[in-house]
Amino acid sequence: MPPSITVIGLGSGGEDQLTLGILKTLEKSVHLYARTAEHPAIADLKARGISFVTFDRLYESLESFNEVYEAIAQELLETAKQHADGTIVYAVPGHPMVAERTVQLLRQRAQEESVQLTILGGESFLDQAFTRLGFDPIDGFQLLDASELKREHLRPRLHTVIGQVYDVYTASEVKLTLMNVYPDDHPVIVGQALGVAGQERILEVPLHELDRLDSYGNLMLVYIAANDDDRLRRGSFERLHEIVTILRSPEGCPWDREQTHQSIRRNFIEETFEAIEALDLDDPDGMKEEFGDVILQVLLHSQMEEETGAFDVYDVLAELNDKLIFRHPHVFGGENALDAEEALKNWEQMKAEEKKRKGIAEKESILDGMPKDLPALPRAHKIQKKASGVGFDWPDIGGVFDKIEEELNELRHAAGNESEERQKDELGDLLFAVVNASRFIHADPEEALAGTNRKFAARFRYIEEQLRIKGKTFGQTDLSEMDAWWNEAKNRI
Numbered sequence: 226m227p228p229s230i231t232v233i234g235l236g237s238g239g240e241d242q243l244t245l246g247i248l249k250t251l252e253k254s255v256h257l258y259a260r261t262a263e264h265p266a267i268a269d270l271k272a273r274g275i276s277f278v279t280f281d282r283l284y285e286s287l288e289s290f291n292e293v294y295e296a297i298a299q300e301l302l303e304t305a306k307q308h309a310d311g312t313i314v315y316a317v318p319g320h321p322m323v324a325e326r327t328v329q330l331l332r333q334r335a336q337e338e339s340v341q342l343t344i345l346g347g348e349s350f351l352d353q354a355f356t357r358l359g360f361d362p363i364d365g366f367q368l369l370d371a372s373e374l375k376r377e378h379l380r381p382r383l384h385t386v387i388g389q390v391y392d393v394y395t396a397s398e399v400k401l402t403l404m405n406v407y408p409d410d411h412p413v414i415v416g417q418a419l420g421v422a423g424q425e426r427i428l429e430v431p432l433h434e435l436d437r438l439d440s441y442g443n444l445m446l447v448y449i450a451a452n453d454d455d456r457l458r459r460g461s462f463e464r465l466h467e468i469v470t471i472l473r474s475p476e477g478c479p480w481d482r483e484q485t486h487q488s489i490r491r492n493f494i495e496e497t498f499e500a501i502e503a504l505d506l507d508d509p510d511g512m513k514e515e516f517g518d519v520i521l522q523v524l525l526h527s528q529m530e531e532e533t534g535a536f537d538v539y540d541v542l543a544e545l546n547d548k549l550i551f552r553h554p555h556v557f558g559g560e561n562a563l564d565a566e567e568a569l570k571n572w573e574q575m576k577a578e579e580k581k582r583k584g585i586a587e588k589e590s591i592l593d594g595m596p597k598d599l600p601a602l603p604r605a606h607k608i609q610k611k612a613s614g615v616g617f618d619w620p621d622i623g624g625v626f627d628k629i630e631e632e633l634n635e636l637r638h639a640a641g642n643e644s645e646e647r648q649k650d651e652l653g654d655l656l657f658a659v660v661n662a663s664r665f666i667h668a669d670p671e672e673a674l675a676g677t678n679r680k681f682a683a684r685f686r687y688i689e690e691q692l693r694i695k696g697k698t699f700g701q702t703d704l705s706e707m708d709a710w711w712n713e714a715k716n717r718i
Contacts, residue, residue, distance in 0.1 A: 265421050318443070352420075622662065
């Protein structure tokens with residue numbers, strides 16, 4: 226007979242919640258183990274002469290719950306092999322398959338260890354939650370672990386039970402996470418030892434008081450009733466998708482409904498530049514608004530394609546997730562990148578591999594692939610970086626300065642002697658050379674020029690302000706006076 230372990234559930238309360246089959250199993254078994262003695266049924270069964278070896282000692286000697294659960298599972302497997310003459314029984318609180326990590330570890334390892342594993346049910350704390358808290362899970366329900374709770378888990382339209390809120394620290398973490406979605410005074414139900422006579426406690430508290438209760442324990446849970454208030458979903462991507470779908474629907478907005486990719490193409494560009502301006506101004510409130518406007522453009526264009534059946538915004542997200550993971554093997558694939566330069570090299574290599582797998586033909590030129598509408602300044606920067614990547618570049622910035630001087634002299638000559646077309650060509654050559662300098666000093670030319678534009682505008686407004694103070698117009702001043710104010714502005718701005 227192979228070594229075996231039978232896992233049984235003790236229910237969420239005393240012995241009255243044990244099934245008759247489990248009680249019979251306990252009465253006829255010799256080798257009885259329990260994850261913890263901290264359970265009402267353990268004391269009741271002891272009065273019947275049924276005793277357990279518990280693993281409470283491991284909770285005291287090991288630093289984390291994960292270490293405890295790993296140790297319990299391994300010890301049970303080793304013990305089962307030592308008792309090949311009979312099955313050992315392992316008792317856990319509640320139902321073995323509900324929020325019981327040790328059972329999951331046993332299920333993963335038992336076959337590898339040649340140990341037969343049998344799992345018998347038991348009343349879960351969820352059975353009591355459905356009854357005592359009065360909700361039907363068929364209406365939509367989720368069970369979450371307090372120690373793993375994240376904002377993205379929360380769905381206000383579902384009944385939500387958060388288990389294992391066993392101490393004030395965990396309660397505080399749960400409260401802070403819930404406050405990302407729910408108002409501070411949103412009512413939550415706290416349930417302690419549901420269904421256990423003399424120990425059960427059910428109370429409603431405002432969310433902000435969740436970590437201010439007088440006691441916590443292993444049998445405590447938090448319940449938030451399902452709620453259809455759309456304000457609770459205002460921070461969710463699903464709600465945004467829903468709103469855009471409504472706007473484009475026959476019952477939605479006439480303007481949004483008649484738009485096409487081409488009709489709002491310019492909006493995408495404008496919203497992007499407004500977002501960049503918010504970045505340049507280091508304006509958090511502006512960023513928050515403008516980033517949203519950019520996301521809206523993505524949603525609108527994706528919704529148009531969803532209506533044709535081509536793809537939807539979730540396909541966009543899936544593509545992006547796959548791309549980020551594939552192009553970061555040093556993060557998700559076990560490889561390493563010592564610095565940002567090596568990380569970028571990995572990105573380019575994986576980008577090329579990705580296109581190869583998709584059957585995308587290789588570029589005829591390394592300069593191919595740039596968006597046709599990319600403005601000239603960033604395009605020049607990108608062209609130069611690509612050429613530099615294959616070694617076509619000056620060895621140092623000295624050569625760049627020489628080239629700038631050469632192009633400046635050619636522009637000087639053309640300005641007095643050549644046609645306007647020729648002058649324009651020489652100006653372009655000079656600008657292109659200056660962009661090369663930006664690469665060598667690791668400055669984005671677009672950002673540099675944008676900064677100078679802002680600086681010029683601020684100083685020019687200072688001149689305008691001085692004119693207003695003195696009651697003058699531009700026609701009533703001269704260049705020398707404006708130069709003086711300009712110099713004052715330079716010292717201030």
